[in-house]
Amino acid sequence: MFDVVLKFIMMLIVIFGSVFLGLFFKGIDRILSAKMQRRIGPPLWQPFYDVRKLMIKESVIPKGSIKWIFELFALVSLTASILILFYIPILGKSILGNSGDLVLIIYLFIFPGLSLVLGAFSSNSSYSNLGGQRLIINMLGYEFPLAIICLTPVWLVYKKGFSNIFSLNTIYEHNVWGLTSPLGIIGLLLESIVVFFVIAGELSKTPFDIDTADSEIAGGVLAEYSGRNLAMFYMAEAVKMIALASLFIALFFPWNIQGNFGIMFLVYLLKIFFIIFISSTLIKTVTSRFKISRLTRFYWGYLSLFAIIGFLFTL
Amino acid sequence: MQIIWQPKIALIFFLLIFFIIYFFYLSGEKKYKKDTFQTMAYFSGKTPSQNIKLQNIYWGFFEDFKKLYMFLAKIQKENSNDYIFLFILGSIIFLLALSL
Amino acid sequence: MINFIFLTVIFLIIIGLFGTMFKKNLIKLAMSINIISNGVNLFLISLGYRQGGIAPIFTNAPNLKMVSPTPQALILTNIVINLAVTAFLLSLSILIYKKEKKL
Amino acid sequence: MTSHLIILIIAIPLLGAFLLPLLNKFGKRIKYFWLATVLGLTDIFSFFLYLLIIEKGEVVYTLGAKFPLLVSPQGFPIRIILEADALSGFLSFIFLSIIFLIFIYSLKILSNYSFLDKFYVLYLLLTVGILGFLFTGDFFTLFVFYEISSITTAGLIAFFRSEECFKSAFHYLSLFAVGSLFLLFGIGILYSEYGFLNMGIIAKVLQFSFLDKVALSLIASSLLLKAGVFPFYFWKPEAYKVSPISAILLSIISSLSAIYILFRIFLGVFGVNLIFGWILILFSIFSIFMGIFLAIKENNIKKILAYLAISELGYIILGISSGIVMLNNDFGFKAIQGGLFHMVNDILDIGLLFLIIGVVIYITKSKNVLEIRGFGHKYPWLAGFFLLGVFAISGMPPLNGFASKIIIYESVFHLSPVLTIIGILGSILILAILIKIFAIIFLGISPEKYQPVPKTAMAVIFVFAILMISIGLFPGQFTSFFINPAAEALVSQQNYICK
Known part of the structure; x- marks a missing residue:
């Protein structure tokens, strides 16, 4: 009985912790990108104010849209992104580690994007329809390099002959960098560069934000969302940032200094900050948006090319 | 410990999280002014017809594979001569591959 | 002598395949399918051939040498099936002709 | 009774198909009742067959023999044999229960079309074709069931009697006529080398010569054509475009049975x-x-x-x-x-x-x-x-x-x-x-x-x-x-x- 209660408390901690962390890092991200463009930027707690304000505002259901799809998928996107965190080993074993593995996580990452697309299509405005189509194209794009990157550590663990190679715990315990030849190290370096672009793509940050392109289709996917539904998507995107960063920490950057729990958590936060800074803040301010037709070519052409080369190096 | 995909645990946790968030979701504002101008979809320019054509929805995706689609459309015309030709071609390829 | 039969079989099948692949007319197509079927039947018949054997009817068979009966059983069913297929093809081409006025 | 299960599963839909036009004279109610009993009965029999196989292992049934389940003294039956093991029993149960569900589905959906009894005759014959694929023990019955299912599918494609349906039915039937002749040619080659037709014996005596490769490629390409996989998929979109919904579902099931028999031949007869x-x-x-x-x-x-x-x-x-x-x-x-x-x-x-x-x-x-x-x-x-x-x-x-x-x-x-x-x-x-x-x-x-x-x-x-x-x-x-x-x-x- 006791461990059920413990698990329940752990679950509560993870839920509210991930939302808090996500919004916190979103605030840092906005401040840093503002500083990089020589403007002051919003206060640190701006995302929390946004969420509170959204919760108070009216949540409008557009006239032609289907009410239950419109609202259900706002909730589903947040729950799916939080559920991912249950399967990722953050500081040791993951909470549900023994009942799910890497393929499950790749599929769980589709849920938030999918519910965004369904919400956009169901809100019956041509801007959100366009945004939804572009988001699907974006999802089709980044899935290919994502699959290659996630499967290289599995291949390395498989080559070393460990058992149940697909579970994230085994990958997390055996540091991926130690398993390969020097050529493999170069390959993994190449792959970690691709990692940052994939994270930027999955969070649809600037070079890949064809779906919420403010200048072209006025808010795109979330054009018709307001009030608490928009708050759900806002938080889902923040949690997804944390989940993605911690997934790639578990796969590619698992080093950690042995200290008590506090220090290890601090190092973990620093690593997340490092990844989010490069993948979303740096790339966002440096590059500009892709044309739609060039996007697939970039994903399936250059990004997956580098990923495959990296993978071949590790063979 | 062998990883076996247990869907029940995933579903239970999914529902638990869903209820906790739904509990938080209820604290948000529910009312909105029905059938007012507020619920009309946002259009900046001339308001087009309510439904836009979703047929060629993956325009961006096609652009890069235009040549491939042209080729595929060309070889697949719907008459039995082409069907039988493709069938014989396929079985010859199969035989050659098998006899390597 | 045997390979002479196999030559005709191959020849028949190639004509049939040529007919199906390049002839637009539906009736010609049905006919060429018939030709292929006859070619395959000829091939099956030639398998059961015995030197100087007689037709495999059991009444006067005990003293004389019979041709092996199994391929003949196969061909009977194949002819019936081919009849059904050609009949169906021709009735379909009639219906198509009724609607489209050209085959 | 349990010894005749396999042949009953194939015979009852066949009987049902032929009696249907007769019963149609007495009115719609009786026709649907007859169809429901035929399909329901076969479904229940296939479940009993599966239980029989689970406890007693493989079942070999020679048609027409006095003691169908006994293998004749020389060790191999000359006649046509049906075989059912755990895989084909399981698949037949799953397929039959889904075919029964599709029948109930199409009761109302297709009710406003004429010639419905003709539709259900083809429906039952296609089920016979699928079951034939699952239970054949020898190559020639495989060829016969291949023909049955391709003719009935062509009939189902042409069911809506529009000009477009006739054309695609013609294309389908001409393609599958050639496909079945390829299959027969492959079987002929195997028969010419080994003199046997049923798969069990050929698997024992087979050496993998070039002629066997030709035979295997012919048989495999005609079965892949039936399954509609990569090199031979071109006929499927046109065939599905015009045929009624329940016919599409049935032809999906027949593609799966073609895949089953393909792997049965590939693994059982030709070995790995x-x-x-x-x-x-x-x-x-x-x-x-x-x-x-x-x-x-x-x-x-x-x-x-x-x-x-x-x-x-x-x-x-x-x-x-x-x-x-x-x-x-x-x-x-x-x-x-x-x-x-x-x-x-x-x-x-x-x-x-x-x-x-x-x-x-x-x-x-x-x-x-x-x-x-x-x-x-x-x-x-x-x-x-x-x-x-x-x-x-x-x-x-x-x-x-x-x-x-x-x-x-x-x-x-x-x-x-x-x-x-x-x-x-x-x-x-x-x-x-x-x-x-x-x-x-x-x-x-x-x-x-x-x-x-x-x-x-x-x-x-x-x-x-x-x-x-x-x-x-x-x-x-x-x-x-x-x-x-x-x-x-x-x-x-x-x-x-x-x-």
Whole structure:
């Protein structure tokens, strides 16, 4: 009985912790990108104010849209992104580690994007329809390099002959960098560069934000969302940032200094900050948006090319 | 410990999280002014017809594979001569591959 | 002598395949399918051939040498099936002709 | 009585098909009652057969012999023999119960068409064709059942009596006439070398000479044509475009039975050879991508689902053939399990989507369904089930598609990681296509007036959804009871060869 209660408390901690962390890092991200463009930027707690304000505002259901799809998928996107965190080993074993593995996580990452697309299509405005189509194209794009990157550590663990190679715990315990030849190290370096672009793509940050392109289709996917539904998507995107960063920490950057729990958590936060800074803040301010037709070519052409080369190096 | 995909645990946790968030979701504002101008979809320019054509929805995706689609459309015309030709071609390829 | 039969079989099948692949007319197509079927039947018949054997009817068979009966059983069913297929093809081409006025 | 189970399962639908026009004279009620008893009875018999096989192992039945279950003294029967082992028993039970459900579904959906008794005669004959594929013990009955199913499918394609249907029926029948003659030619070659027709004996005496390769390639290409996989998939979109919904579902099931007999011949008769396995893996990869590439461009709903059916078959063949290629380590067996499990999931997923599209066509009575229909407003249940089907096909976690795909991915990874990447990419592309269809049909505004959905159709869709969710949530129990004995039966070659 006791461990059920413990698990329940752990679950509560993870839920509210991930939302808090996500919004916190979103605030840092906005401040840093503002500083990089020589403007002051919003206060640190701006995302929390946004969420509170959204919760108070009216949540409008557009006239032609289907009410239950419109609202259900706002909730589903947040729950799916939080559920991912249950399967990722953050500081040791993951909470549900023994009942799910890497393929499950790749599929769980589709849920938030999918519910965004369904919400956009169901809100019956041509801007959100366009945004939804572009988001699907974006999802089709980044899935290919994502699959290659996630499967290289599995291949390395498989080559070393460990058992149940697909579970994230085994990958997390055996540091991926130690398993390969020097050529493999170069390959993994190449792959970690691709990692940052994939994270930027999955969070649809600037070079890949064809779906919420403010200048072209006025808010795109979330054009018709307001009030608490928009708050759900806002938080889902923040949690997804944390989940993605911690997934790639578990796969590619698992080093950690042995200290008590506090220090290890601090190092973990620093690593997340490092990844989010490069993948979303740096790339966002440096590059500009892709044309739609060039996007697939970039994903399936250059990004997956580098990923495959990296993978071949590790063979 | 062998990883076996247990869907029940995933579903239970999914529902638990869903209820906790739904509990938080209820604290948000529910009312909105029905059938007012507020619920009309946002259009900046001339308001087009309510439904836009979703047929060629993956325009961006096609652009890069235009040549491939042209080729595929060309070889697949719907008459039995082409069907039988493709069938014989396929079985010859199969035989050659098998006899390597 | 045997390979002479196999030559005709191959020849028949190639004509049939040529007919199906390049002839637009539906009736010609049905006919060429018939030709292929006859070619395959000829091939099956030639398998059961015995030197100087007689037709495999059991009444006067005990003293004389019979041709092996199994391929003949196969061909009977194949002819019936081919009849059904050609009949169906021709009735379909009639219906198509009724609607489209050209085959 | 239990000894005659196999032949009864094939004979009862045959009898039912021939008596149907007679009974049609007495009125519609009797016809439906007769059909329900025929299909229900065969379904129950197939379940008893499966139980019989589970406890007594393989069943060999020689037609026409005094003691059908005893193998004649020389050790091999001359007559036509039927064989049923755990795999074919399991598949026949699954297929028959789904055929029974489709029959109940099409009670109302097809009720406003004339010549319905002709439809159900072809329906029953196609079931006989499918069962024939599952239970044949020798090559020539395989050829006869191949012919039966291709003629009946051509008849079903031409059912709507429009000019377009006649043309596609003609194309279908001419193609499959040539296909069946190829099959007969291959069988002739095998007969010329070994003098036997039934598979059990040929498997014992077969040496793998060049002539055998020619025979294998002929037989395999005609069966792949029936299955509609990569090199021979071109006929499927046109055939599915015009045929009625229940006929499409039946031809999907007959494609699966063609895949079953292909692997039965490949493993049982020709034994494990790696070239054939690798060719099939290559074909499955191409059919996954070809199906998706052509589906993205298409605008006719039935054609899109036909292409998706092709890419789902690609997954099944990917699982089974890569399992065969690496049979020596234990992951090969897991891959075959994944492939067979995906066979069952695939019928349910694609079936559910076709059922809902059938209801949409029944309500809108329009040929091109892919205009903005706004069905989500007035038919929330249909929209919900369609979404369920979309998630299941693309393998979203809690549903049955994921349960079988994860087995395939993880066991295929040991062969080469490229296959897993292709699999994951394929399912996200399938998801993208189906989201587009869902958005077009169910979301958006349209002046669609409400028509009540037929009760029977809704009940069958509900049963499909329940089956999918329950298999998705309890994959362990389902595999252990059904799939494991079936996979062992496919793999173990010795008891297949005549004892």
